[in-house]
Amino acid sequence: MNITINGRAVEATIDPRMSLLDLLRDHVGLTGTKKGCNQGACGACTVLADGERINSCLALAVQYEGRSITTVEGLSSASGDLHPLQRAFIEHDGFQCGYCTPGQLVSAVGMAGEAERGLPSVVTADLSAETVRLDRDELRERMSGNLCRCGAYNGIIEAVAETFANASESKREAA
CATH class of the missing domain: 3.10.20.30 (Beta-grasp domain)
Incomplete structure (x- = not known):
């Protein structure tokens, strides 16, 4: 193959x-x-x-x-630079043992793409909106398929919010 x-x-x-x-x-x-x-x-x-x-x-x-x-x-660049989400995980203690971290990182990148394409989740308030606002409830719901046995959820959500929620809001303001 x-x-x-x-x-x-x-x-x-x-x-x-x-x-x-x-x-x-x-x-x-x-x-x-x-x-x-x-x-x-x-x-x-x-x-x-x-x-x-x-x-x-x-x-x-x-x-x-x-x-x-x-x-x-x-996820990292060809030159080895960390993805902005990887840096945010470090800054916000979005990992403890680190076992779930790779899946959390990749899932968050995919989730951001889904939101950018306007795909709703079960908690999306306005299904007719062209963009999805990635607030805390939206992020928690969209990341719910990734478990963290250590309970680093607050740091994970903070890192994802910093990386993608702000980018989503900036994109809306520019339009």
Whole structure:
């Protein structure tokens, strides 16, 4: 199979039953994506498939033939600079043990893209609005698929809000 991972073409011969998570960790060597529950309930394995967030533990790798996957390793710039959200996680103590952090980071980037495209959540007040306001309730709901066993939720939400809520408001003001 051929797949693009973090902008790099990867060719692999795999068992068709292999999960995308196992391909990333065991065959490509990208261990940032974590195997938490291996049942799709915790979000530690979240990656972006063509910009959409998915639980890689539930996805068969062969389903993503020819597609583009972004892992936590792909969030930083080519020069190694941290993504603004990664810096915000450090500033706001958005991690403790760090196990859920990669999934939280990738999920938040995907979530911001969903909000930018105007996709509503269950708590979105105005379904006809062109943009979604990423207030605390909206962020909590949109990130609810990612669990943190250490309870660093306040720092996570602060980091996500600083990175994406402010960008969303600036974009609205510019329009």
